[in-house]
Amino acid sequence: MIEPSANPRVSHLILPRPRVVLAKRTFAIVASQFNPSYVQGLVDHAARELQTPMAKVALYRVPGAFEIPIVVRELAQQKSKTKSIAARRPRARRSKSPM
Numbered sequence: 391m392i393e394p395s396a397n398p399r400v401s402h403l404i405l406p407r408p409r410v411v412l413a414k415r416t417f418a419i420v421a422s423q424f425n426p427s428y429v430q431g432l433v434d435h436a437a438r439e440l441q442t443p444m445a446k447v448a449l450y451r452v453p454g455a456f457e458i459p460i461v462v463r464e465l466a467q468q469k470s471k472t473k474s475i476a477a478r479r480p481r482a483r484r485s486k487s488p489m
Contacts, residue, residue, distance in 0.1 A: 415445045418474045420461045424454045436475055 417440050421433045433449065440447050452461055458476045466476050 415442075415473070416448065416470065417450045418450060418465050420450045420452060420458050420465070420474060420476045422453070422455050422458060423451050444458060 419436055421429050421432055423429075437449070450461055450465075452458055462474045462476055468477050
C-alpha cells in the first residue's frame with residue numbers, strides 16, 4: 391500500500407468551495423439564443439454557482455455566437471465592476487477523413 395505522503399501529486403481530499411466574500415458582486419452572463427437546449431443548461435448551472443446573497447446576476451441574450459464578444463466588450467468598457475461570462479454551444483469537432 392502506498393502512503394498518501396509518498397505521492398504528493400495525488401490528493402485524497404476534496405477541496406472546499408471558495409469562501410464567500412461579503413462584498414456586492416455583479417455578474418453578467420452573455421448567452422446565445424441559438425441551440426437553446428444546450429445553452430440553457432450552461433446558463434442554469436452558471437447562475438446557480440454564482441447565486442449568493444451578495445451577488446446579482448444579469449442575463450443578456452444575443453442571437454448567436456458572433457454577437458457574444460461584442461456584448462462582452464461593451465460590458466467590459468462600462469465603468470461598473472461587472473464580471474462577464476459567455477455561454478454558447480461548443481462546436482462539434484469534425485473528424486478528419488483519411489485520404
